[in-house]
Amino acid sequence: MINVFCIGEILIDFVAEKQGNDLSKADNFIKKAGGAPANVAAAISKLKGKSYFVGAVGKDPFGLFLKNTLKNLNVLTTHLQEKEIFTTLAFVSIAENGERDFVFSRGADAFLDYDPNFKTKLKESLVHFGSATAFLEGNLESTYSLYLNEAVTNDCFISFDPNFRTDLWKNNEQDFIKKSIAFIEKADFSKFSIEEAQLISGETDIEKACDKLHKYGTKIIAVTLGSEGTYLSTLSHKEIIKSIKVNPIDTTGAGDAFVGCFLKLVADLKNPKVDLEDFILLKKMIKTANVAGALTTTNYGAIASLPTMETIKRYE
Numbered sequence: 001m002i003n004v005f006c007i008g009e010i011l012i013d014f015v016a017e018k019q020g021n022d023l024s025k026a027d028n029f030i031k032k033a034g035g036a037p038a039n040v041a042a043a044i045s046k047l048k049g050k051s052y053f054v055g056a057v058g059k060d061p062f063g064l065f066l067k068n069t070l071k072n073l074n075v076l077t078t079h080l081q082e083k084e085i086f087t088t089l090a091f092v093s094i095a096e097n098g099e100r101d102f103v104f105s106r107g108a109d110a111f112l113d114y115d116p117n118f119k120t121k122l123k124e125s126l127v128h129f130g131s132a133t134a135f136l137e138g139n140l141e142s143t144y145s146l147y148l149n150e151a152v153t154n155d156c157f158i159s160f161d162p163n164f165r166t167d168l169w170k171n172n173e174q175d176f177i178k179k180s181i182a183f184i185e186k187a188d189f190s191k192f193s194i195e196e197a198q199l200i201s202g203e204t205d206i207e208k209a210c211d212k213l214h215k216y217g218t219k220i221i222a223v224t225l226g227s228e229g230t231y232l233s234t235l236s237h238k239e240i241i242k243s244i245k246v247n248p249i250d251t252t253g254a255g256d257a258f259v260g261c262f263l264k265l266v267a268d269l270k271n272p273k274v275d276l277e278d279f280i281l282l283k284k285m286i287k288t289a290n291v292a293g294a295l296t297t298t299n300y301g302a303i304a305s306l307p308t309m310e311t312i313k314r315y316e
């Protein structure tokens, strides 16, 4: 099995206990570990894969909480940097009109430094880049670019999830698209929501959107469709891979569980880039990843609800 390095965002989500109020009225908040690539690392580890989280937290109680959360999940924290900058915090509530009310205090994770010792570890590894915040202010974007180059040089299997969030990229979408394309060009696997696929490709039709995204360079595309499953696209095949039926109660982190499960299965392959040319095998892996995503929706929280491989196998 090869190592999986998940790079980028890590933060505390303070989620309003009582939903239906905007943040000005919300008074109790529940502290949760968050950040898409950290969730992916947690999912891989829960499935008994070897995952490293590469990111930055503050030298403060919230940073310690995040570090301990990763450690308790057996995510390797050798490349977690601890900064003299406060840990990134987000406060979230769902207002009465159903809209997300969201305040974001960007801190340590924006300042991940490039570590030249890290590149020696990249041989025969899988590297996952994901985060809407990587391209915001701070030096995470330049660190990301350097690691992307290292990953390409070392012929790593590269995975990318743009994690677009409207609240963070209002009026600046073109910049987000341009920056995402630099990763899509190099990614062996890219995961999009349908909105992200449409936004980045500029095409509304899913087939055309995937064709355009393939033209940028990415080889395998998974467009996640919630309860409908996943639209899987390669240069030669396109197919919707159905999910299982569940009663969802919290969809947070379903996409990260899906990506984590898929990457764990990729890491188990002998020669991922060659093996994944087999569309039957690829379909089977996406089907398993769909189950991971589906089961994550049946409980609260992105990390607490992650299933084990034994549970996933029971539903396949």
Ligand code: ATP
Pocket (backbone or CB within 6 Å): 192, 193, 223, 224, 225, 226, 227, 228, 229, 230, 242, 243, 244, 245, 246, 248, 251, 252, 253, 254, 255, 256, 258, 289, 290, 291, 292, 293, 294, 297
């Ligand atoms: P996130 O909000 O974490 O970014 P996402 O929108 O990227 O998630 P989803 O489409 O919600 O991802 O979920 C990922 C995968 O999980 C889907 O492709 C699907 O296979 C499975 N899944 C999610 N929700 C359901 C559901 N209600 N029923 C069945 N399967 C589901």
